[in-house]
Each structure stands twice: as structure tokens, then as C-alpha cells.
Amino acid sequence: MSRRTADRVRVAAVLFDRDGTLVEDVPYNGDPERVRLLPGAKRALDLLRAEGVATGVVSNQSGIGRGLLTDADVRRVNDRVDALLGGLGTWVYCPHVPDDGCGCRKPRPGLVIEAARRLGVAPGDCVVIGDIGADVLAARAAGARGVLIPTAVTLPEEVEAAPATAPDLLTAVNRLLAQTQGGRR
Template sequence: MNRAVFFDRDDTLIRNVPYLKNDELIEIPQGLEVYLSRLKQVGFLLFIISNQSGVARGLLTPEDVEKVNKKLLEKLGGTFFEKIYLSYEGPSQELNWDRKPQPTMIWKAATEYDVDFEKSFFVGDRLADILCGRNGGCRTIFIDQGKKDLESYISRRLSTFIVNSVFEAIEKILSTLTLKE
């Protein structure tokens, strides 16, 4: 079975621009590709798991989301991610089968890529990310942006690890490997 890292997209891998459809506005932290390479080198499969409710709200099309994701992958300059899983459901829809915090998207990855959740991580900046990872059986890493709201408080309490950046999250994942070896 494979170990994996599931990444939220907005405010985790790229700066959050609400309902992003202009691929020229994508901002990736400098050096991210080096860190992603390190995860790949030690055998992690990498995935992006993203709610894109702007589609359900009529603010984006699936094509807009795909265009942004394609540009994100181009800017990273490598084939780091096995697959990107997306939910276009809105938060007010009656049945939210795919939308985080439901673990449906990571369960799909587990089925398609033989993922062992006990050896896997979910990295994100929102409570929905932490709950998705926990609901699926992963260790979770909360990227704490210093907000003093209830959602951030609960995220800090429920996550396995708390960090301040995606770089620190990757370092934390790598450090768990050396602790076991």
C-alpha cells in the first residue's frame, strides 16, 4: 500500500483568490517544487483535494477551474501530483457527497492508488480540510494563519500537527519518517 499527502489548494499550495478563474493571478510560494520533490523522493504520492463551490454558485465554470489547475501544474514545472480531485458542490446543497469535510475525494484516491491512510497526511488551512483528513483516517496538518476565530481554534485542537506554512508542513511529514527509522 502507498503513503500519500493530500493537499488543499487555496491558501495551502497557492494564495487564495476567491473564485479564482484568472490563471495569471496564481501565486505559488517560491521553492515549493523543491519541497514537493523531497516528498516524491521518499515515496509519497501527492494529491490535490479542493472544494470549488464557485461552480455551484455560478461564479466559475468547471473549465475555469481546470484552466487554473493546469496553469498551477505548469508553474510548478513537474509532475508532482498523481491527480487533482475536485468538488463543485456548494455548501448549501442538500447532499454534499464529495465536498470536504466528507472524505469521499480521498477515498476515491485510496481506491485508485491503493493508499494506506494510516501512513498518509492531509495538509490544509481550514476546518473542512482537517475534518476531511480525520474522517478518512489520515494524520492532519493545519496551516495556522493566526486567525482568532472559532474555526481556527477548532482546527488547532483537532489537527495532528500545527504549522505556519506549507514548507513547515512538508518538513513535519519528512521528520515523522526519520523518527520511525
């Protein structure tokens, strides 16, 4: 997108990281009342839905494995985000701590592969948008494309290594739509 752009490509689904991408990052948030959408998030989802692009969330939630959150806490927060954004097609999250060695925790491909399966699309027809290197690495590992939206927590080397970047979520989605499905945007 910003540095390297692809020719027109098919995008069947866009998968988002949750914290720091769609909503303000509140570490280990289990309280739906603390959910705040990031600027442009609702508009970005509305644009994707209007173009018939499936959406989902892929999120590491190690607070469950650390005993700081319950599965029910994460689901309540996800439900709040879903309600504020008008509904996403699927939610997939990893409850494990980094040392568990699971195949789902980003940067591994499991969450992306599972979200694509649930949406009925090939991982290669997905784009993953997130705010840290693990998001774009998970995309790459699953055969999807990744877009990094740098924030204060994004490392400079993650920005340099990212296949594509955008300054914010709405810009990322507008650029993606301009590249896809005949470039209608």
C-alpha cells in the first residue's frame, strides 16, 4: 500500500487485529465499558461491507492463559466491539501465553487460517490488518497479505519489514479497495 503496492487483486476477506487496530489498546481488557473504537474503524467496516468483502477479527488474548481474564470476559468485550462496528463475520482468538507453543498465536498462521475457513474463503484471498509485526507475520505464514498500521507500540524494524503500511485504518481500507475488485474506490 504505502511502499509496495500490488496490482489489482482479489480480496475476499479482511481480518483485523482487535486491540490497537479496531479499538484502543487497553491491556488485558475484560470490561466492555472500556471499549473505545479507534477513529475511522466504523467507516472502514461499513466500506468493506458495502463492497461485499467479508470481515473478521484475529486476536491474541494471552490474558486468558495468564489468568487475568476469562474466556467469558474476552467474549463480552468482543461482543461490545462487534455491536459498535455493526457486526463482523467471525471472531477467532488465541487464549494461550507465548511460551505454550500453540499454532494459533500470532505470528503463527492458525488464527488466520481458521478465520478464513469460517468465512469460507482461501487464506490467500485475505488481508490481515494490524498494528504490530506479529500481525503481518501471521498473514505471511498463512499465505495472506498483511498491512501494518504503525502505532506507538510498533517497533521501527516492524515498520521497515512490513510488506505494506498505512497511517490509519480508514486509509488502509480505502487503499485496499482501490486495489481490488476493479478498483471501485
